[in-house]
Amino acid sequence: MYLHVTGTVTAERERLAPHAEQEARVLRRLKADGVVLSSFRRTDTPGAFLIVEAESAHAARELLGQLPYVAHGYLTFEFLEVDRL
Numbered sequence: 505m506y507l508h509v510t511g512t513v514t515a516e517r518e519r520l521a522p523h524a525e526q527e528a529r530v531l532r533r534l535k536a537d538g539v540v541l542s543s544f545r546r547t548d549t550p551g552a553f554l555i556v557e558a559e560s561a562h563a564a565r566e567l568l569g570q571l572p573y574v575a576h577g578y579l580t581f582e583f584l585e586v587d588r589l
Contacts, residue, residue, distance in 0.1 A: 506556070506585070506588065507558065507564050507584065507586065508553075508555060508583075508585075509554040509568065509582070509583055510546075510552075510581065512549065512579070512580050520573060530570050534570070538557060539556060539558060539564075
């Protein structure tokens with residue numbers, strides 16, 4: 505299943521900085537594993553826009569929960585199931 509995932513940063517930038525390198529490393533792994541197909545930085549507010557492939561929204565939540573920003577409660581996601589045109 506494909507999911508459109510909108511992420512919103514809920515913490516101040518200084519709280520993110522100590523985790524930025526690990527965040528990037530985990531995101532690269534999720535991309536290499538075929539979980540995150542596309543990722544974009546939001547321009548309207550701090551956050552991200554992702555296209556994710558997972559067995560379910562629950563599985564996607566668990567996989568993206570490996571991201572340090574999510575694990576620390578600094579980034580929240582909204583999930584919407586989508587399909588290819």
